[in-house]
Amino acid sequence: MIGRGKTGNAKFVKQMNREGILHQLRQEPRLSRAELAVKTKLSRPCVSALVEEMIHEGLIREVGTGESRGGRRPILLEYNVQAYAVVGAVFEGSELEMAVADMKGELIAQMHTRLKQPVDGESALQALEETLERLLVASGTDRGRVIGIGVGLPGITQRRSGTVSHAPSTGWMDLPVGREIEERLQLPVVLDNDVNMMTQGEFFGGAGSGVSSLVYMYVGTGIGAGIILDKQLYRGSKEASGEIGYMRIGDSPGRRKGEFGVFEKNFSVNGIHGKAKALGLEVDPETSILRQLIRLSEEGSSQAEGLLNDVYHGWASGIANTVSVLDPEMLVLSGEMVHLNEAGLNRIRELLLDWVPVMPEIRLAALRERAGLMGAVHSVLEAHSYASR
Template identity: 30%
Template sequence: MQRGTFQFMKSLNRSIILNRIRLEGPISRAQIAKDTKLTPPTVSSIVKELIDSGLIKESIQGESQGGRKPTMLIINEKGFYVIGLDAGPKDIKIILSDLNGGVHHFSKKALLLPVTADELLKMMKSEIQGLLDQYKEEEDKIIGIGVAMHGVVDVDRGISLYAPNLHLRNIPIKEQLETTFNLPVKVENDAKAIALGEVWFGSGSGASSVVAVNVGSGIGAGIVINGQLFHGEHFIAGEIGHMTIDIGGKRCSCGNYGCLQTLAAGPAIAERAKKELAIGKESRLTELSGGNLERITGRLVHKAALEGDQLSRDILHSAGIYLGIGLTNLIHLLNPERIIIGGGVANAGEILLDGVKETIARMALTERAKQTDIRLSSLGNKATAIGAVSLLLSELFSI
């Protein structure tokens, strides 16, 4: 599939009709014309082009309105595919998705750290090429590549400006991948990609304003308003992990002190557990870590908590309280309809969520704000890669 095919799909009237079929299908040609105010001949002509291209297909016949039964139209979800890449900071995950977000391939490969920008790009290309080799028969149906990258991303140029966990700057991801694979490439911050993916395929569906918070080795957020990502003037909107919560707190990787992610991200949870064990607190973590404090991770704390370990549950609850403070600030600033929490730390589920909700209920300004809809991600460990896919789909179907 060449870049021109994507552009073919992107004309205004095609996008209007595509979006109507995506949102309302099965739908008739006559109903599309009525809903969009396009003339019936225009609708028929574009529908024929879209059927010929394989992007939509005819399905069942609809109810008669007095004449012949109309033939209904739906998106041909397996007519085209998108590659989604979740790049780092510990591994590269890659998926092949259809137009409905159905995952047909998923794999991941650990990064060998430390890594240079050239090594990272080489690994990305290798993973994409490996997928293309595996799906040679579908290669002509692949319409683009989405890449979700942690840190600050220049979306317009597709450049990773700063990936703090990898200590890398100015990685020309879009240029390199488009040159290699001759496909359109969209690059976005991982938390923002997750937010878009949640709106398209997950817990954000149907909400007019959504903030998705990715809580893992760091904390970031994506903001979607009326279906559109909000980036801010310098692409840093949503960097809530660097919101100062405790000015006298620990120094963060960004250089500031007391950032939210020094209190509620995975490494902070692990560090708190190590300190508690070092002063003699009893915990199942001692057994799970084999008595080696350096083996304790946020994931291990979560495991111990699920097994009923009280110290681990208390630590996760405390992280939830700090996260709740950050989210209360977010509610007072943006007042979103829904907040979705995802990422590795979110696997702690209700243990974490209880602390979050308890804090918001105590601190938010109004009764309705106190009851802001807070949900866990429904996309699991594929959330970022599915978000990367949605970058292409949101452009394809946008009006």
């Protein structure tokens, strides 16, 4: 028994030492074996033995020589970002976006799947499973190289427990969705709200790069917001921050538990489509409702013009309520709002100038559908990096 314990401890220590070396190379590419020994506080023979092992496995590669400090020029090493892969997936309404990325977070391949209607939890999970298989084949990625998958889901997600506590679009209510996905895909899963994923993607590599605080507002099947404060995603005490779809904006008929909120019932894509149909406007559910209303308004439809102004007023109300509380540096508009033309954007700015004490910088999202994928991939890399320390 004692001998087994020592063997187990030795394996654990070795793995920790390997992860320490890899962590240093991820943080600072092109280090020599001597520099790794200093940074990891491991002996040079230990570092050399582990490095040779990982070179043979393809985790580390030699990339030339560095400057000499009196002796032989040191051989430099770098982490092979293609050694492993990460998958990101984001659900929004009847759409599933999925991508595979390398260990630097750069997307290698991307795939889009339209979900079968009506969407429910089982059909969503089945689409996730099937799309992953097709994506891995299309990208030539071996499943054994995938370290995990980040999944963005609509509704209130409990990131630590992997539970979805409130998702009207799929019917998930207090269900352990994270565990179900892990069992089906046989992969570690990082679960989060879809808009939180999008927010992180836009913050790290899109319109929000370089600011310390922003609000990311998304209009799709529902309406939600992601909040970055002091360069950290703010989740709230029960991970329900940013659920602005429940603001009391627009007509507010009685709401039953499990239904969409008042704001999103009125001014989400589905809500606007309902208003357009009630006015007798012919609109295509497969294309941007905002673009169609703009076109109809420009063609002289007074009903489309009136609905367009109603939409701008509703969206601006939600923005005003949010930014007047949080005072962010930047507001990023996404989802259906990326189709705003200059006139629409100016109208929203005019309303906000009348309503809020301080105006943030307003930008349209730069990454669009890639934002959620970038955020999902980043969440897995962040979790993997933390676990390796």
